[in-house]
Amino acid sequence: MKNTLYFLVAIIALSACKPKSEKNPTAEPQDISVDMQTVRKIDVHAHFKYPRTYLPTLFKKWNMQSVLVDVSKADSTGISRSWDAYVTHTAANPDLFFLCSSFIGVGIDEPDFAQQTIDRLSEEINAGARMVKVWKNFGMVTKDKNGTFIQIDDPRLQPIWDYLKDKDIPVIAHIAEPEQAWRPLDDPNNPHFGYYTNNPQYHAYKIPEIPSYETIIAARDRWIENNPELNILCAHLGSMSNHVERVAERLDKFPNMHVETAARFGDLARQDTKKVRAFFDQYQDRIMFGSDYGNSRLQETMSPAELEEEQINLDTNYETLWNYLSGTDSLVVRGQKTLGLGLSAELLSKVYYKNTANFLKLE
Numbered sequence: 001m002k003n004t005l006y007f008l009v010a011i012i013a014l015s016a017c018k019p020k021s022e023k024n025p026t027a028e029p030q031d032i033s034v035d036m037q038t039v040r041k042i043d044v045h046a047h048f049k050y051p052r053t054y055l056p057t058l059f060k061k062w063n064m065q066s067v068l069v070d071v072s073k074a075d076s077t078g079i080s081r082s083w084d085a086y087v088t089h090t091a092a093n094p095d096l097f098f099l100c101s102s103f104i105g106v107g108i109d110e111p112d113f114a115q116q117t118i119d120r121l122s123e124e125i126n127a128g129a130r131m132v133k134v135w136k137n138f139g140m141v142t143k144d145k146n147g148t149f150i151q152i153d154d155p156r157l158q159p160i161w162d163y164l165k166d167k168d169i170p171v172i173a174h175i176a177e178p179e180q181a182w183r184p185l186d187d188p189n190n191p192h193f194g195y196y197t198n199n200p201q202y203h204a205y206k207i208p209e210i211p212s213y214e215t216i217i218a219a220r221d222r223w224i225e226n227n228p229e230l231n232i233l234c235a236h237l238g239s240m241s242n243h244v245e246r247v248a249e250r251l252d253k254f255p256n257m258h259v260e261t262a263a264r265f266g267d268l269a270r271q272d273t274k275k276v277r278a279f280f281d282q283y284q285d286r287i288m289f290g291s292d293y294g295n296s297r298l299q300e301t302m303s304p305a306e307l308e309e310e311q312i313n314l315d316t317n318y319e320t321l322w323n324y325l326s327g328t329d330s331l332v333v334r335g336q337k338t339l340g341l342g343l344s345a346e347l348l349s350k351v352y353y354k355n356t357a358n359f360l361k362l363e
């Protein structure tokens with residue numbers, strides 16, 4: 001009955017409505033008829049490190065695939081990565097997952113740093129990597145032998161960008177953090193309050209030696225500008241998710257820049273719905289769906305109740321994000337009360353699938 005009603009609403013809307021007006025970002029009621037199952041989806045930023053019995057079924061329900069994004073971090077044992085786990089997981093589910101490699105600036109003073117990095121990336125691209133990730137350790141964590149934080153526009157990295165450009169492999173860049181990292185934690189409702197409470201090593205406000213937000217963002221912007229033929233996906237809405245107009249400014253300036261939404265829906269939900277909707281309308285070919293969802297424990301180490309909870313959380317989270325992007329009702333997203341954006345079927349299919357498929361040349 002409900003489906004029939006939606007179908008009728010869709011027919012009436014289709015026959016009565018002219019093409020979507022660019023000027024009017026107000027959500028349009030016919031969008032409610034978009035069926036979740038029919039919209040193909042790729043999560044361009046996910047971290048499903050280990051297999052789960054429930055994942056293939058859940059992904060099928062959501063018509064979802066995902067890119068497993070490796071991260072290179074330095075810890076007491078050296079450089080830690082998840083690459084091998086992602087390769088194994090992808091090999092077992094080649095229809096669900098795509099691979100993304102990564103590198104870090106540790107060892108940048110060595111004369112063969114760039115060539116060694118290129119050699120490894122080359123092997124991993126041959127093994128299936130479609131993209132390469134750089135993380136916030138550029139700018140905020142890793143220093144060179146002079147004790148200077150290595151920024152992403154460091155000239156010593158240039159041969160790597162040139163190599164990736166020649167191979168037509170894009171880069172996903174999580175550079176800097178949300179501005180909140182440089183501010184006191186005085187608002188428990190801020191979407192990042194929990195993260196910086198639990199990860200004080202990235203709460204730059206408390207660590208004065210970390211360069212300023214503006215310094216790191218300026219280096220990121222110079223890097224994008226200096227590499228106009230390198231396709232760059234700025235993760236987490238370019239660390240400017242609290243002000244979509246700042247993201248828009250960069251997208252206008254840098255044709256090679258794209259953005260994805262991972263873990264920043266709370267910032268979007270805090271802004272005026274019409275403004276955010278207009279942002280999606282205007283940059284509909286350059287915004288990709290990313291979630292940052294994943295797992296870090298082997299299934300064998302988890303109880304059935306824990307696995308069930310994990311599955312329910314993932315399903316509920318996908319549903320909240322779908323309702324936010326496709327619906328027009330009021331809802332709570334990452335603790336923020338907001339209204340759904342009501343994106344059209346066309347926009348949903350671009351943001352959820354086509355933009356990523358084009359960017360990663362999946363077809």
Ligand SMILES: [Zn+2]
Pocket residue numbers: 045047069262292
């Ligand atoms: Zn991530």
